[in-house]
Every structure is written in C-alpha cells, then in structure tokens.
Amino acid sequence: MTRITLTATAVAVLLAGCAAGGPDPKAMEEKFAQLKQTNFKPRGIATMDRLKQDEAQKLCSNPDAWSGKEFEAARKKVEEINLASVKWPSDGKFLGDWKQGEAIAQSGRGLTYTDTAQTVNGGNCYNCHQIDKKEISHGTIGPSLWNYGKLRGVTDPNSAAAEPIVRYTWGKIWNAKAYNACSNMPRAGHMGILNEQQVKHIMALLLDPASPVNQ
Ligand code: HEC
Secondary structure, eight states, X not given: OHHHHHHHHHHHHHHHHXXXXXXXXHHHHHHHHHHHHHHOOOBTTBOGGGGOOOHHHHHHHOGGGSOHXXXXXXXXXXXXXXXXXXXXXXTSOOOOOHHHHHHHHHOOOSSSTXXXXXXXXXXXXXXXXXXXTTOOOOXXXXXXXXXXXXXXXXXXXXXXXXXXXXXXXXXXXXXGGGTOTTOSSOOTTTTTSSOHHHHHHHHHHHHOTTSGXXX
8 A cells, every 4th residue: 555655656756857857859960059159160171161950950959859750751851952962073074083983982081170162072982882892991870882893783973774873873982961851961063062064084984894893
C-alpha cells in the first residue's frame, strides 16, 4: 500500500517537473543561434556569412522539427530547388582531362581561414570516396567510385546512350543535394568550391574510358 502511494507521488512529481521546468525547444534554438553569433569569430576568408543556412541546411540540421509528411514534402522541394540551380557546361562539353581531375580529386586545399581568395580549391573527393585504386588513403563516407564509368557501361561518354549517366554525374558533383536533399557530399559547383573547368576534369576521371579509374 505504502509502495503504491510512493510510486504515484513520484510520477506526479515527475510530470509536474516536465510541465514546469522542461526546456522549450524553440527557446533553446534561439539561444543556440545567439551562441553561434557570439562564439564564432570571422577569420580571414572564413567570415560569419558561413553560419547562414539555406533551405537544405535548415531542413537537414533539424529533421526532428518536422513531422514525417512535412519532412518528405520539404525534402522534395529542396531537391527541386537544388536541381534547378545546377549550371550545365556552357559549351555542352562535359569531360575534360582525367589527369588534372585526379589532382583536383586529391587536393583538399582551399576555403580555410589560412587560405586566401586566390587559393585554388581542391575537390577533396578522396576524403570520402575510393576513386583510383592506386590511392590507398581514402575515406569511406561515400560509395567507392572505382570503375565508375565502366560499371555503368560508359564506352563513349559522348554517345546518346551515355547521356543520362553523364548528366546525372555532372549534376551530382555540381550540387549533390539535387538528388538527395540531406546528402553529406559538399556541393562543389553550387557553393563555388570548384569551377566549371575543374568539374570537367573530375568528370573525365570518373567517366573517360582512358582514365585509370575505368581500367
Ligand atoms: C564529405 C564526404 C564527401 C565528399 C568530400 C565527396 N563526396 Fe561524393 N558522395 C558522398 C556521399 C555520402 C555519397 C552518397 C550519398 C549521396 O549523396 O547520395 C556521395 C555520392 C557521390 C556520387 C554518386 C555515386 C552514385 O553511384 O550515384 C558521385 C558521382 C560522387 N559522390 C562524386 C564525388 C566527387 C567527384 C567528389 C569530389 C569533388 C565527391 N564526391 C566528394 C560523400 C562525399
């Protein structure tokens, strides 16, 4: 009898605690936003504008703030916005030189506060992907891109048959969120990390039948 009374009291206390003292998620969010503004300091080219989130970052940083249905709709919208923003090659040529592509994929330079606006950025692709098997130092956050073109049957990247995969690959590298709103992959073209010519070279690394990736 005494035990039952105690348990009921404990539950009552707990419930009261929740109602009165639980953190309000909205207030916490505002506090966090303030904290970011006061604790982050601009340094060199890394300025405070990097804290501004676009619609994709807002959605994917806080997915629990949405109901399942709302999230699905918002995710679709984010993908549409990002796909519509993809800049396709201005001269219609998708592939450059795979050798330069390999160097760009290897390089993780650029965009830090010790870099300057003139630093040539790398693509940092090996940080997350296996690409050429000769490079054994690579990350595994993304899928292996070894034999990328070969596995997808690309024998002539300029053929009509190859067009869908060539266009998808360009779109994915330019803006990974065009196909997956909450992708962990940086939006190389969209965010100005790589320019059009650099993306062409990386495309060749993945899709040129002469690239070591496709041997
Ligand atoms: C921070 C990690 C990260 C970096 C850096 C990164 N990627 Fe990715 N990449 C991913 C992840 C994760 C996926 C799979 C999930 C998704 O985005 O759909 C992916 C998917 C891909 C795909 C699609 C593969 C397929 O079969 O559909 C391609 C192509 C690709 N990455 C190329 C690149 C290239 C080229 C670079 C360098 C410019 C690069 N990635 C840099 C994480 C990364």
